[in-house]
Amino acid sequence: MNTLAQTSYVLPLTVLRRKRSLPLPGKVIVRQGQNVEPQTIVAEANIAPEHVLLNVAAGLGITPEKATSWMQVRPGERLIKGDVVAASPKGLFQKIFRSPCDGKVMLIRGGVVLVEKEKEPAKLPAIYTGEIVDILENNDVIIECTGALVQCAWGNGKAAAGPLHVMMDTSNTTLQTNNLDVSWRGTIVVSGTCTSAEVFTAGAEAGIRALVLGSLPPNLLYAAQKAPFPVVLTDGFGTHGMNLAAYELLSTSDKRDTAVNAQPYNFYEGTRPEVFLPLPTTGNLIPPAPRVYAPDDLVRCVTPPYLGKTGHVVRLLPEVETYPGGAQAASALIRLQDGEQVTLPLANIQLLR
Amino acid sequence: MVAIETTSESLLALDIGAITTRALFFDVVDGQYHFIAAGTASTTAAAPFDNVMEGVLMAVDELEQITGRTLIGHDQNLIIPTATSGEGVDAFCVVISAATPLRTIVIGLLEDVSIASATRLLQGTYAKVIDTFTLSDPRKLEERLDAILRLRPDLIVITGGSEQGASLSIRRMIHPLRLALPLIPQGQRPHLLYVGNTALHEEMQSIFKDMAPILTAPNVRPALNIKDLEGPHPALASAVMDIYIQRIGGVETLHHWASGGAFPAATTHGRMLRFLSQGDTTKGVLGIDVGASATTVSAAFQGTLHPGVYPSLGLGPQLAELLHGDPYEKLSPWLSANLETSYVSAYVFNKGVSPGTVPITEEDAAIEQAITTYALRKASIQTAKNIATSLNTQTNTGGNSLLLPQVEPIIVTGSPFTQSLNIGRSLLALLDGIQPLGITTILLDRYNLTTVLGAAASVNPILAIQAMASSMFVRMALVISPVSHARLNTPILRVQLTDKESGEEIRQEVKLGTLTVIPLPLGRRATLKLQPLYRTDIGLGPGRKAAYEVAGSLKGIIVDARGRPYHPHKDPLRREEMYKKWLWHLAH
Numbered sequence: 001m002n003t004l005a006q007t008s009y010v011l012p013l014t015v016l017r018r019k020r021s022l023p024l025p026g027k028v029i030v031r032q033g034q035n036v037e038p039q040t041i042v043a044e045a046n047i048a049p050e051h052v053l054l055n056v057a058a059g060l061g062i063t064p065e066k067a068t069s070w071m072q073v074r075p076g077e078r079l080i081k082g083d084v085v086a087a088s089p090k091g092l093f094q095k096i097f098r099s100p101c102d103g104k105v106m107l108i109r110g111g112v113v114l115v116e117k118e119k120e121p122a123k124l125p126a127i128y129t130g131e132i133v134d135i136l137e138n139n140d141v142i143i144e145c146t147g148a149l150v151q152c153a154w155g156n157g158k159a160a161a162g163p164l165h166v167m168m169d170t171s172n173t174t175l176q177t178n179n180l181d182v183s184w185r186g187t188i189v190v191s192g193t194c195t196s197a198e199v200f201t202a203g204a205e206a207g208i209r210a211l212v213l214g215s216l217p218p219n220l221l222y223a224a225q226k227a228p229f230p231v232v233l234t235d236g237f238g239t240h241g242m243n244l245a246a247y248e249l250l251s252t253s254d255k256r257d258t259a260v261n262a263q264p265y266n267f268y269e270g271t272r273p274e275v276f277l278p279l280p281t282t283g284n285l286i287p288p289a290p291r292v293y294a295p296d297d298l299v300r301c302v303t304p305p306y307l308g309k310t311g312h313v314v315r316l317l318p319e320v321e322t323y324p325g326g327a328q329a330a331s332a333l334i335r336l337q338d339g340e341q342v343t344l345p346l347a348n349i350q351l352l353r
Numbered sequence: 354m355v356a357i358e359t360t361s362e363s364l365l366a367l368d369i370g371a372i373t374t375r376a377l378f379f380d381v382v383d384g385q386y387h388f389i390a391a392g393t394a395s396t397t398a399a400a401p402f403d404n405v406m407e408g409v410l411m412a413v414d415e416l417e418q419i420t421g422r423t424l425i426g427h428d429q430n431l432i433i434p435t436a437t438s439g440e441g442v443d444a445f446c447v448v449i450s451a452a453t454p455l456r457t458i459v460i461g462l463l464e465d466v467s468i469a470s471a472t473r474l475l476q477g478t479y480a481k482v483i484d485t486f487t488l489s490d491p492r493k494l495e496e497r498l499d500a501i502l503r504l505r506p507d508l509i510v511i512t513g514g515s516e517q518g519a520s521l522s523i524r525r526m527i528h529p530l531r532l533a534l535p536l537i538p539q540g541q542r543p544h545l546l547y548v549g550n551t552a553l554h555e556e557m558q559s560i561f562k563d564m565a566p567i568l569t570a571p572n573v574r575p576a577l578n579i580k581d582l583e584g585p586h587p588a589l590a591s592a593v594m595d596i597y598i599q600r601i602g603g604v605e606t607l608h609h610w611a612s613g614g615a616f617p618a619a620t621t622h623g624r625m626l627r628f629l630s631q632g633d634t635t636k637g638v639l640g641i642d643v644g645a646s647a648t649t650v651s652a653a654f655q656g657t658l659h660p661g662v663y664p665s666l667g668l669g670p671q672l673a674e675l676l677h678g679d680p681y682e683k684l685s686p687w688l689s690a691n692l693e694t695s696y697v698s699a700y701v702f703n704k705g706v707s708p709g710t711v712p713i714t715e716e717d718a719a720i721e722q723a724i725t726t727y728a729l730r731k732a733s734i735q736t737a738k739n740i741a742t743s744l745n746t747q748t749n750t751g752g753n754s755l756l757l758p759q760v761e762p763i764i765v766t767g768s769p770f771t772q773s774l775n776i777g778r779s780l781l782a783l784l785d786g787i788q789p790l791g792i793t794t795i796l797l798d799r800y801n802l803t804t805v806l807g808a809a810a811s812v813n814p815i816l817a818i819q820a821m822a823s824s825m826f827v828r829m830a831l832v833i834s835p836v837s838h839a840r841l842n843t844p845i846l847r848v849q850l851t852d853k854e855s856g857e858e859i860r861q862e863v864k865l866g867t868l869t870v871i872p873l874p875l876g877r878r879a880t881l882k883l884q885p886l887y888r889t890d891i892g893l894g895p896g897r898k899a900a901y902e903v904a905g906s907l908k909g910i911i912v913d914a915r916g917r918p919y920h921p922h923k924d925p926l927r928r929e930e931m932y933k934k935w936l937w938h939l940a941h
Contacts, residue, residue: 001373002394002411006709007401024502025538049502051495053532106536114498114532137538153706218680218698237702265706267371267670268453270400289401291411302707304700304717325718326775327711347709 001320003330003346007289008272008300009151009353010245015283016149016276018128018261021140023047026121028135036126038161038259042141044121056086056097057111064111070095073113077105085113127159127259129278147278148253149286150234150246153302154216155262155273158230160188162209164277166254167191171214172241177202184208188258188275190250192241197223204228210260212250212275214242215308230262232273235300240308243300244337245352253277289353293332299349301334306344310352311336317343363435364816365416365424366805367409367447367607368618371645371669372396372709372768374408374451376416377805378424378442379820386819391800392416395709398451404602405451431610444816446614446808447607448621449597450646454481454664455507458500460526461549462488462513470574471512471548473739474582477660478593478619479647480508486529488522497529502536506543507596510589511557514550516575523549527560534564542566544592548573548585568592580743583627583658590620614812618642619649619662621807625821626653626764628810639760640803641787643725643767645669645708650732650787652740652760659743661736666728668769673705675728686921687726687785689778689932690719711772718775722782725769729786733757755918759791759892764826766798776907777939780830781932784868784913785921791892792833792899794906796826828875828906834913837889841866845889845914849882853902861912869912870938877905908939 026045030036057067070086073079079099088095102118130145165187167179175191177198185207192214200223203211210230215238224231234246242250259276266272293299297313314333321331321343329345336342368375376392392415397407406429413424423440426432432441457480461467464487472482483504486497501509509530513523534542545567547557554569561567568591571584594615598605608615626640630653637654648666652659666675676683680701681694688697700720704710712718734755741754763783770779783795802825810817837845846863850871863869873879881903888895903910913919922928 002392002415004395004397004408004411006707024505025541047503049499051498051532053495053498107532109532114536154702218695218702221698221702236706237699265670267708268399270403291407303703303710303713304696305714307703322774323711323713323718324715325712325721326773326778327713327718328772328774329711345711345713347711348707348713350707 001330002292004291005289005293005297005346005351006349007353008350009149009286010243010249011149011286011353012249013147013279013281013283014149015144015146015285016128017133017142017144017285019136019140019142020124020126022124024049025139028139028141030132030141032132032135034132035130036132036143037129038125038127040126041123042126042132042143043124043139045124046116046119047122048119050117050119051106052101052103052115052117054085054097054099054113054115055111056113059097060086060088060095062095062111067111068108071108071113073105073108075105075108079103079105079115125159127161127261128276129257129259145276145278146281146283147276148249150249150275152232152234152273152275153236153265154233155264156225156227156231157262157264159259159261159263160209160230161257161259162186162188164188164190164250164253164256164258166251168242168247168251170241171244171247175199175213180206180208182206188212188260192247193217193239194220195239200224200227200231210262212260214246215240230260232260232262232275235308236302238307243308243352244310245298245300250275286353289351293346293349293351298352299334300352301344301348302350303348306336306342309336314341321345363442364444364446364809364813365413365431365442366445366809367412368801368805369396369398369405369409369447369449369451370618371398371451371667374405374412375800376409376412377800377802378416378420378422379809379816386816388800388802388820388825390416390419392419396451398601402602406603406606409603409607433610444614444809444812445610446616446805446812447611448616448618448804448808449601449604450479450618450644452479452597452601452646454479454647455593455596456481456483456504457508457510458482458484458486458504458506458543460486460509460511460513460530462519462522462526464489466577467512467514467549467574470580470582471510473580474548474573474585474589475510476662476739477582477586477623477658478589478617478662479664480593481664486526488526494529498533501529501533505541508592509543509545511545511547512549512573514553514572515577516550516572517552518550520550520553523553531560531564534561544568544596546570546585546589546592548588566595582660586620586623590617593617614808616808616811618804619647619660622649622804623651623653623658623660623807624810625803625807625817626651627656627658629821630654631656636759636761636791639757639763639787641729641763641765641767641783642801642804643668643728643769645768648728648732650729650736652736652757654744654758659736659740661732661739663732663735666732668724668728669708670705672708672724673702676701676724684720684723684727685925686928687723687730688719688925689722689781689929689936690716691925691929692716692719718773718778721769722778725782726786729782733787753918756788756790760789760793762794762796763787763789764796764798764803765829766801766803770797771799776829777936780908780911780939781935784832784911785919788834788917788919789832790834790836790917792831794831795829797829798826828904830906830908830911831903832911832913833883833891834917835863835885835889835891836917837865837885837887837914839865839887839889843887845886846891846912847884847886848910848912850910851880853878853880863912863914865914866916867914868935868938869914870908871910871912873903873905873909875905875907879903879905881910911939
């Protein structure tokens with residue numbers, strides 16, 4: 001079997017292009033070439049639209065055709081509550097239909113008017129520091145940014161930016177509740193793992209912007225999902241901490257501006273949560289990852305019993321390997337960081353770039 | 354009898370799953386079509402490739418290396434038909450299941466009538482119903498319009514009205530849709546499928562043809578007491594393919610290569626099951642496919658398919674969602690090893706973010722077995738309920754709608770079975786998950802040929818029939834599932850197996866609550882005599898005995914006398930002990 005290399009990026013310097021998307025059509029409010037900061041609003045949209053159907057013909061007791069000819073508004077027009085929507089020709093008994101709400105005329109058809117109610121639009125922040133290089137169909141913008149990147153395994157769907165605060169001496173440091181106090185307000189806290197759901201409560205009370213962990217015990221998944229701030233795991237679920245490549249990059253980046261995009265992993269689109277540290281310099285776009293594994297590639301293990309460990313490919317095995325559990329898979333011999341050599345399925349490792 | 358002319362010889366078939374892409378080659382050997390070889394590669398539908406063609410070319414490349422035959426030209430196009438130099442193939446087909454389930458809204462009249470039928474229709478493909486609009490919907494028209502805009506479905510199925518029945522209500526029900534579609538940008542609008550009263554076909558076309566892609570099909574509920582799931586299915590499959598073409602890079606090229614031979618995998622899997630059930634069989638045929646994108650438990654009886662495609666039970670990225678809450682609690686009844694809660698939950702959550710991984714250790718294999726069993730059990734119960742509603746099979750299942758009717762054979766595919774050498778584990782997952790009744794053979798379809806040949810039938814029917822008959826399935830076991838009201842550990846069945854060649858005889862008395870394995874290796878034939886005790890039913894009626902000539906298989910004959918429905922022991926230590934014993938029996 002031709003097993004493609006799954007790649008996870010941990011890069012000290014790269015150029016990224018990231019799409020920021022509105023879930024529904026809206027308005028892009030930045031222009032191409034504009035520099036953006038994490039908090040810059042790039043687009044806005046009414047993501048929970050509410051419509052009102054005004055039956056003008058029925059309301060005025062006239063035919064739909066006549067109602068159409070009496071219309072005083074056009075699609076796209078903004079209405080304020082009380083505005084005239086339709087009116088008969090002026091005379092002693094002029095019939096008038098007024099708008100019951102603020103909104104925008106979306107459609108006029110067969111004597112009815114469809115109005116989208118005016119609502120405060122949802123705002124989409126840039127999250128990344130960079131330049132708008134493309135605007136796509138009024139929904140999405142592409143931001144190009146330069147800096148360091150750590151791709152993660154899991155995210156709780158939120159996003160934020162702030163200075164990084166490293167709270168780990170080793171890749172497996174456990175974050176304690178008493179580590180979090182108001183002095184870390186507005187920061188993005190990085191640690192190896194945590195073992196208590198109270199960390200999320202304490203983090204919220206302290207006002208941290210985001211939490212970056214190597215791993216998380218599975219019983220804390222729902223606490224992490226409900227946390228009011230972004231939470232990302234570089235390596236997944238368990239108590240094994242952070243892979244060494246991510247640890248080395250993040251632990252030496254204390255106080256650096258950081259963006260955490262905790263978008264959930266989307267298998268079909270290939271998007272992953274990530275941590276990005278912008279740098280005021282130039283770099284190159286991420287080179288295409290190799291299609292297949294090769295000797296000396298740095299990899300990390302994504303399943304037990306070596307979950308979270310990194311190592312190097314010694315060689316690819318010519319035949320499929322059969323494992324104690326019975327599974328057969330294309331495999332490679334890996335030399336782990338501690339020197340141990342193990343045979344692992346290619347499907348259970350990720351190339352670290 | 355109609356003679357079918359063979360117009361093609363060699364055939365290349367592609368099977369593009371969520372994780373793996375397979376390229377399979379068929380050709381004529383000794384005047385008969387045979388499956389020759391397969392090449393496999395990772396599927397590349399997702400980033401960074403965003404195009405299935407990368408995986409396709411790699412799989413075909415491996416196939417070319419195995420067969421020594423060039424199939425793809427220098428221009429990266431398929432060489433079709435075969436050139437005089439021997440390069441290329443004569444026919445090509447492709448099946449696809451590598452996409453997120455289609456988010457679907459169903460608009461109909463009555464929840465229990467047209468909506469229920471349309472929902473059943475959608476169980477024949479990779480779709481997830483995210484909302485339904487009915488006459489009794491308390492939401493205002495504007496709220497339903499808002500729901501369409503907010504939910505952004507991929508597909509909207511409109512149904513309702515029997516033939517010569519309601520039309521006014523259907524016109525009323527589509528009103529929110531008529532208002533919503535113009536508000537959605539072109540290119541993002543959902544595909545529409547109308548499967549209601551056929552008298553409105555033209556009207557639906559004329560209303561919607563300028564707004565969104567629309568297909569009309571036979572009425573899924575032509576009369577109050579008649580469902581037609583097969584008539585509208587081709588249009589549903591066509592709508593699904595159109596969406597795949599729009600959404601998955603490279604599918605358009607394959608569709609062009611296939612010139613009509615590109616299908617959703619669920620469609621061709623169902624087609625082949627239907628075909629197989631038309632043979633000389635009094636029982637139905639059951640098709641199992643446990644994959645990353647869906648778990649399928651579909652059955653066909655005398656040419657009628659009862660589809661059961663469940664994307665929510667797929668073992669890929671939706672795994673964490675499937676086991677939402679406490680994965681351990683859901684899996685523990687089926688766990689063959691006593692593992693820590695946190696270990697099991699972490700394994701499940703990590704599998705959700707790395708869906709293509711394979712279990713290395715015995716412990717991980719035990720978790721995967723439990724996950725497969727859980728998904729199969731849920732899917733089997735749902736399909737059993739659907740069949741019971743359609744066929745009124747109460748007597749066939751002993752009055753239990755949680756069990757599937759008797760079938761022969763059960764054809765199994767999917768990575769939990771095809772990528773493991775531990776046949777014992779695979780069989781236990783199947784027995785616990787499906788809980789078959791009566792006497793049945795379990796066949797392993799290592800290369801998902803059932804699905805692929807369902808597509809091949811559209812370009813070369815003879816090939817599909819001959820290749821199907823050329824013993825391409827591996828016989829895993831013959832399973833006998835006696836049902837008895839006797840007390841636990843009471844002997845309920847006497848089994849006598851006489852080897853045809855050696856005359857060697859095995860006699861065994863099977864007790865209620867046990868799982869017994871009687872070896873009969875592949876290639877051997879034997880006479881099997883079954884004598885039930887205490888009015889035990891082996892699928893022929895209480896106390897009725899039987900004698901058969903049987904063929905050997907990987908695990909011979911399994912008598913699963915654990916009861917139906919089988920409920921695992923509640924005590925984890927006792928359960929582990931029992932599973933250990935059964936796995937040992939199945940391994941030796």
